[in-house]
């Protein structure tokens with residue numbers, strides 16, 4: 441029996457298929473790729489559901505039965521050593537519950553990481569801790585990890601999350617090194633997930649780069665409104681609470697279906713009303729405002745760290761909601777910006793900081809709560 445949650449709208453991590461909305465097609469595509477040893481790249485804006493989708497596929501019965509699946513999040517890594525450490529650690533963590541036999545074999549093959557293996561003096565539990573400086577030859581350790589994957593009892597699936605991070609490593613040849621190992625794998629399939637679309641596309645679709653055309657691509661869009669409406673209604677009904685399609689659609693539309701923001705609002709809304717009550721538009725609007733305002737301090741701190749030109753650009757985009765042609769005379773004049781070249785520079789810097797994002801030539805504030813807050817403070821405001 442799956443775990444029952446008090447609040448069915450999960451806002452961090454993956455729980456089970458019961459609390460996971462739709463993604464039927466995408467799960468099928470990713471699972472089929474995994475079963476057929478085809479490497480995939482999974483791309484979407486932040487918080488759309490990449491990690492959740494991978495976990496959901498790892499939870500599939502056939503995958504669980506027939507594969508060893510590993511999830512390696514490299515967001516916090518800044519060089520090859522750290523990559524190797526995290527990679528080794530994730531395999532260790534996933535396998536340690538299998539006991540001494542697993543650990544023996546792992547450290548026999550990945551001998552260079554053996555110093556990281558310790559037993560907790562109090563509990564006796566196996567742990568993996570290494571000073572990053574202890575990895576002397578990261579390439580050699582990497583080779584050993586790949587050798588272990590290839591010699592594993594079952595075929596392996598390795599999902600590397602936030603893969604675009606490797607482009608920020610100081611090592612020049614990192615893509616070529618990884619590509620060489622990955623290409624040689626016969627027993628291991630990879631999923632490369634990332635949120636920076638351009639960086640990810642450059643890695644996999646520039647003819648001059650080592651990973652060129654080595655994967656099939658899955659671009660994760662928003663969940664379709666109808667699917668999300670029935671998901672929300674099912675969970676409200678199960679708890680004896682009511683919500684109309686109209687209210688759900690209004691919330692869906694204000695976030696353009698962006699998953700984490702939706703989940704966040706429905707999580708609060710679900711908590712706000714009692715059994716037997718209905719979540720009306722007024723209550724939903726209050727929840728939304730409360731949530732957006734709860735981040736106010738954070739937004740103000742973020743804005744305080746920006747230069748004046750960057751701030752002006754952020755306000756201009758926040759006011760517009762979606763802004764195109766931000767270097768045009770009309771836009772520069774309308775928002776009293778200094779010049780079109782300074783507008784361009786500010787926008788580029790805000791994109792790099794991930795404060796703005798750009799889709800199909802339109803700029804918008806990346807954090808949708810921040811976008812709403814800015815439109816309230818500097819623009820036309822928002823209403824459900």
Ligand SMILES: Nc1ncnc2c1ncn2[C@@H]1O[C@H](COP(=O)(O)OP(=O)(O)OP(=O)(O)O)[C@@H](O)[C@H]1O
Pocket residue numbers: 450451452453454459460461462463484485486487488489490491492493634635663699700703
């Ligand atoms: N299909 C889904 N049904 C319900 N909730 C979901 C679904 N997909 C994702 N979520 C929820 O949305 C949030 C964001 O999902 P997730 O962490 O998978 O996004 P992500 O694309 O990996 O984001 P990031 O790029 O920031 O790592 C999570 O809280 C998760 O619980």
Ligand SMILES: [Mg+2]
Pocket residue numbers: 490491492601
């Ligand atoms: Mg993620």
